[in-house]
Amino acid sequence: MENHHHITPLKTYLGVAVGLFILTVVTVAVSFLDFGPFNLVVALLIAAIKGSLVALFFMHLLYDNKLFGAIFSISIAFVAIFIILTMFDTMGRDMVVEGKSKPINEKAVIYSKQDSSAAADTTQSNH
Amino acid sequence: MEHTGDHPKFLAHHFSEASQQQESAKLGMWIFLVTEVLLFSGLFVFYAIFRAWHPDMFINAHVHLNVYLGTLNTFVLITSSLTVALAIRGLQLKKNKQAIWLLIMTLIFAAIFLVVKYFEYSHKFHLGQLPGKFYSFDGIVGTNPHVFFSVYFLLTGLHGVHVIAGMIVIGYVLLRTIKGHFSAEYYTPVENAGLYWHLVDLVWIFLFPLLYLIG
Numbered sequence: 001m002e003n004h005h006h007i008t009p010l011k012t013y014l015g016v017a018v019g020l021f022i023l024t025v026v027t028v029a030v031s032f033l034d035f036g037p038f039n040l041v042v043a044l045l046i047a048a049i050k051g052s053l054v055a056l057f058f059m060h061l062l063y064d065n066k067l068f069g070a071i072f073s074i075s076i077a078f079v080a081i082f083i084i085l086t087m088f089d090t091m092g093r094d095m096v097v098e099g100k101s102k103p104i105n106e107k108a109v110i111y112s113k114q115d116s117s118a119a120a121d122t123t124q125s126n127h
Numbered sequence: 128m129e130h131t132g133d134h135p136k137f138l139a140h141h142f143s144e145a146s147q148q149q150e151s152a153k154l155g156m157w158i159f160l161v162t163e164v165l166l167f168s169g170l171f172v173f174y175a176i177f178r179a180w181h182p183d184m185f186i187n188a189h190v191h192l193n194v195y196l197g198t199l200n201t202f203v204l205i206t207s208s209l210t211v212a213l214a215i216r217g218l219q220l221k222k223n224k225q226a227i228w229l230l231i232m233t234l235i236f237a238a239i240f241l242v243v244k245y246f247e248y249s250h251k252f253h254l255g256q257l258p259g260k261f262y263s264f265d266g267i268v269g270t271n272p273h274v275f276f277s278v279y280f281l282l283t284g285l286h287g288v289h290v291i292a293g294m295i296v297i298g299y300v301l302l303r304t305i306k307g308h309f310s311a312e313y314y315t316p317v318e319n320a321g322l323y324w325h326l327v328d329l330v331w332i333f334l335f336p337l338l339y340l341i342g
Contacts, residue, residue, distance in 0.1 A: 005311075007219045008212075017209040024201050024335075028194065031340035043336035050332045058212045059325045065150060068157045075161040079168040083175045090176050111262060112270045 006063040016057040023050050137313040149315045156319040160326050163289075167330055170285065174278050174337060177271075184269025186342040191256055191267070192279070193247060197339035200243050201331065207236035208328040211297065211321045218314040223304060226317075230301040233324065237294045244287055251276070282334055289327045296320045 027046040035042055056062040061069040135145065142148040178185045210233045217226035255263030258280050262273030300320045303309060309317060 005219055007216060010213075010216070013209060013212055013216065017205060020205045021202065024198065024205070027336055027340060028198050031194075031336070031342075039342060043340055044333075047333050047336050051329050054208060054325055054329050054332065058208050058328075059322055064153065068153060071154075071157050071161055072164075075164040079164060079171060082168050082172050086172050086176060087179060091179055111273055113265070113268050113272075 006060070008057065008060070008063070012057060016053050019053055020050055023053075135312065145312060149318075152315045152319060153322070156322050160322060163326055167282075167285065170278070170282050171333075174282065177274050177278060178341075181270050181274070184267065184272055185275055187269050188267050188272045188275035189338065189341040191251075191254075191264075192339050193250075194339050196243050196247050197335055200240050201335050203236050203240045203243070204328045204331050207233045207240070208325055210236065211324050215314060215318055215321050218304070218309055218317060219311055221311045223307070223309070226309075227301065227304050230297055230304060230317075233297055234294055234301070237290055237297070240290055241287065244283065279338055282338065286327070286330055286334060289330070293320075293324045293327050296323055 023046055027043060027050075030042055030046070031039075055069075055072065061072065138145050138148055142151070210229045214226045214229035214233065217223070217229060251257065255261070256276050257263070257273070258277035259273055262276060264272070267275075297320050300309075300317045304317065
């Protein structure tokens with residue numbers, strides 16, 4: 001029987017692994033810097049690059065039937081749809097009723113600690 | 128239908144050739160992985176909503192997670208992903224012995240991940256940094272810090288269950304590899320087990336920055 005499986009070169013696998021290690025170090029290092037609202041964007045961008053490396057090379061999506069990649073991409077798209085549509089509701093209630101952009105049930109606040117000491121500020125500023 | 132006997136043992140009757148069988152099996156695996164992504168998506172939505180409502184509490188609470196242990200576990204999982212990928216490569220190249228050792232290494236790395244996770248969990252149990260009504264810690268400024276630990280334990284807990292399931296699946300294909308069930312022509316179960324393990328790695332790649340590296 002002919003063997004038409006794609007065999008990834010060892011160099012590619014090791015290169016991808018080194019890339020993932022480096023990006024892990026980068027994402028931890030970058031987390032100590034402050035980009036304001038872009039902190040989340042930067043962290044997710046690096047995670048997306050790492051995830052793509054795993055999916056394309058380790059999971060063979062780059063070489064396999066393109067249908068697999070298409071199916072998997074749809075699932076990722078749906079995660080985005082779920083999050084974005086839910087956020088339209090929970091963050092957009094102000095547009096309908098003012099001051100409602102928060103949990104509906106006010107009793108849902110079970111624990112609340114006010115920022116009273118300066119010590120709490122110094123621990124936060126590390127991150 | 129008459130058993131003609133001119134096809135390999137691993138090829139089922141209803142497939143015309145081995146490559147068709149392999150493609151079908153992998154298609155099924157990918158559809159299963161889609162359901163896994165959707166399973167996790169519910170918890171990611173949970174995370175997104177509460178982080179949007181209480182951004183400061185999330186920043187104050189995540190400081191109590193150990194970034195070093197989280198980073199260590201990221202390295203451990205990436206390495207285990209590499210070893211399982213190399214194990215499949217070993218089978219493709221007829222190096223079954225190498226494949227067996229690489230699968231064993233994958234299991235060891237998975238176990239290391241769980242041990243590190245155990246230390247993280249027991250530390251939080253000790254301090255009372257727990258979900259819902261079990262929350263008894265008093266060091267986090269902000270509203271509803273117990274919600275952060277609900278998100279943390281649900282996401283990492285569900286992921287941990289997947290690590291255990293992945294270990295069982297890899298253990299199964301390891302046994303079959305030792306028994307000599309696989310060859311360069313037929314190794315689809317190992318490949319599908321590998322796909323599952325890579326998904327476990329993939330989920331952690333997103334969990335790690337979202338939980339440990341906020342702010």
